[in-house]
Amino acid sequence: MNKRLGLLTVVILSILFLVACGGNVEKKDSTAKDTLVVAQGADVKSLDPHASNDNPSSRVRVQIYDRLVQLDDNGVPQPMLAESWERPDDTTTIFHLRKGVKFHNGDEMKASDVKFSLERALKAPEIFYIIEGINGIEVLDDYTVKVTTEKPMAALLNNLSNGTIAILSEKATTEAGEGFGQHPIGTGPYKFVSWQSGDKITLEAFPEYWQGTPSIKNVVFKSIVEETNRTIGLETGELDVVYDILGMDKVKLREDERFTFIEEPQLALTYLGFNLKKEPYNNPKVREAISYAIDQKPIIDTVFLGAAEPANSILGKNIFAYYDVEKFTQNIEKAKALMAEAGYPDGFKAKLWVNDNPVRRDTAVILQDQLKQIGIDVAIETLEWGAFLDGTARGEHEMFILGWVNTARDPDMYELVSTSTMGAAGNRSFYSDPEMDKMLAAGKIELDPEKRKEIYKEIQIKIRKDIPMYMIAYPLQNVVTQKNIKNFKLDPAQEHTIFGVVKE
Incomplete structure (x- = not known):
């Protein structure tokens, strides 16, 4: 009896196993084709595209939302949700929207949604600077929107192509309230x-x-x-x-x-940032000493395995107005002398923040070793991505490693070095300089390409002089x-x- 029961059990289990396997295989095949x-x-x-400008979020959001315009492979603005536009004068752009575009809730996109989205973006602390300068958004009819700017905006179309300046459903966004970022609806x-x-x-x-x-x-x-x-x-x-x-x-x-x-x-920069609100990083000689203590080559050779170029400017070489500013070349004796002049002949203890990214962690280890040569004892602190962004936005850090992706493919680096973007908007170095702010403002409104190029040349030279950050590498992706x-x-x-x- 027991033998028969055992045999029966084996048979039943075998059948169930085969059925289960067959079912799983069939399901796996179906999933493989569709997912x-x-x-x-x-x-x-x-x-929520207006709530953050970080890369992991952008890679998902670009599947959910569209913008008025998009950039082609050469960085030239092309139609997206706006099928055409015209500029009757230097401060006015009229956008003609595509008809029949649907939001995921079934509603048709209208000019009122565009007005709502742009006005919402202008109020968002994390991304307002991207389209700052717009001072009027007027609905002319259901498919026509007039955008006016206080002054000419050379990069208006490029900036409107940024993934954060997505067009949202006014109805769906308003109904969702603060929960919109967890239940997004786009086109x-x-x-x-x-x-x-x-x-x-x-x-x-x-x-x-x-x-x-x-x-x-x-x-x-x-x-x-x-x-x-x-x-x-x-x-x-x-x-x-x-x-x-x-x-x-x-x-x-x-x-x-x-x-x-x-x-x-790619359009990216990896950099070492300094919190200029904290000592001793508010001392320019300390920042200069650190810059002369760093050798980019072992970072590029070891961490990036050669898949990067040493950086010297906040702009990459594939961006209009890039200027080949003088690189910092490692000079330990000069770095030590600068440390002594700054009042730190024996160095100091420092904290370097990175997020849980192996490239940045490995970069930090090399920097830790290099800065030890001038007496800076670096403790590396690794944070989860969200905590890293929140902490650097609040200014809790000392030094940090981060990347910047120039999504607009325009020389305006307002995000990283403007007084008005300190904190969550992107200037996590808390760098503030009135002269820099004036130069950035001038670059935004200059429509002549050659004059604009000259403005950004001076900006890049000034950044090299003030050192709110040290440019490490232009990585490949x-x-x-x-x-x-x-x-x-x-x-x-x-x-x-x-x-x-x-x-x-």
Whole structure:
């Protein structure tokens, strides 16, 4: 009896196992065709485009929202939600909107939504500076909006292409209130489904998207801090697309024929920032000493494995008005002399903040070793991405490593060095200089390209002199995909769009 029962149990379990396996395989095949799983190194801070300007958030939001204009591969503004525009004078732009564009809640986008969105962005502490200078937004009819500026704005169209200046539904945003960032609604190719904080965000294709229904039905963005775990996920097939692979994992994946490896330039800068509100970083000689203590080469060779260029300016070489300012070359004796002049002949203890990003952590270790040569004893503190952004916005840090992506592809670096953007808006060095503010204002309104170029040359020279930050590198960017992923294109501003990507 027991033997028969045992045999029967084995048979039943075997059948259940086969059925279960068959069911799982069928489900996996279906999911594989319909779902794209993307991994990046940090979680999103907010899905409200007006609430933050960080890169991990932007990469998800660009799937959910559209802007009035977009930039082509050469950085030239092209139609998006605005199908055309005209400039009757230097301070007026009239936008003609596409008809029939739907929000994810089914409502048609109208000029009133554009007015609401731009006015909301102008009030947002984190991103207002991007379109600061607009002093009038008028609805002429349901599909026409007139935007006026206080003075000429040379980069108006470029700035309106920024992912944070997304067009929102006035009705949906107002109804959601403070919860909009967790339940976003846009006009983009994908609509929001769910967000498991610290784990993943799920999106699904919007069938009424004005450019056509996306070929991939579901997109999942996973937050995986350690790049080795992202690599393992790619190797096991759990992940389809992985951003930002560096170190030995990059070397391994680049040579692996199972995957497609793409590496290209980007509009980014990695820098070491100083909190000028705190001693001793408010002493320019200390900042200069630190700059002369640093050697970029081991950082680029070891951390970036050569996939970066040493930086010298706040602007990258692929940005209009870049000026080749004099680089700091490591000179330990000069650095020590500057430390003595500043009143710190024996050095001091310092704290260096990084977020949980292996590239920045490894960079910090090299800087720690280099600054030790001039008596600065650096303690590295690693924070979760959201805590890092909040803490540096409040000015709780001393030194920090961060990146800046020039999404507008314009020389205006107002975000990083203007008095009015200190804190959350981007100036986490808390650098404030009246002369700099005047130069930035002049650069914004100058329409003559050559005169504008000269203004930004002087700005770059002044930044080199004042040293609110030390420019480390212009890194390349990369993406690794499974072989069956086609048409994936890296965006120079790192706002990679999934629309148009095919999974075979």
